[in-house]
Amino acid sequence: MSFWYRTMGLVLKLIFGSIAIGSLVGLILPFIIKLFSLDKLFELWELLLTLLIIITILVLFIRFLTHYLSRIIDIKPLIDFNFKQFKFLIIPGILTCIIPMGGGLFGGTGNEPIWLLLVLGIVGSLFWSLPLILWILISSLFKRIK
Structure with missing residues (x-):
């Protein structure tokens, strides 16, 4: 029984983190692009600077989640809620900036x-984040089988 609580706890943490990262990217990226394109031109260096700013914000947000939020939220009834797996969410955050957000913007x-x-x-x-979630599920199943 504890296997499913632990595994689903990890999956729920990644889903929560993905929603938080997606919300952050969805709210901040349009404003940064509008800020850089006030002159109605969006040049390559502005795009690179926008991506650098978004990556910096994502890293700081993930750092906030991993270090400070785990101390603020003290939930440990059945699952270990220590946010260390959130460091892997930087990659889906960057890919979200490029593929769906870039197409929409x-x-x-x-x-x-x-x-x-x-x-x-x-x-x-x-x-x-689906590959991360599948990785957790498959690795947990293989650990259980061994």
């Missing part, structure tokens, strides 16, 4: 509502 009309970009960020982050 650069291929859209420019008048998309913020909730649509928020949903794109959440869905993209959950999609890119």
Whole structure:
């Protein structure tokens, strides 16, 4: 019974982290792009600077989750809630910036509502986190079999 609590606890942590990362990307990326394209031109160096800013924000947010939030939230009834697995969510966050958010921001009309970009960020982050979730499930099953 504790196997499923531990495994599902890890999976739920990654789903929570993916939703948090996707929300952060979906809210911040459009504002940074609009900030850099005030002159109606979005050049390559502005794109690279935008990606660098987003990566920095993601790393700081993941660091906040791993170090400080685990001390604030003291939930340990059945699952170990220590956020150390969140460091792997930097990769889905970066991929979310490129694939779903980039398509919605650069291929859209420019008048998309913020909730649509928020949903794109959440869905993209959950999609890119699927390999991590499958990795946890499969490795937990193999550990249980041994």
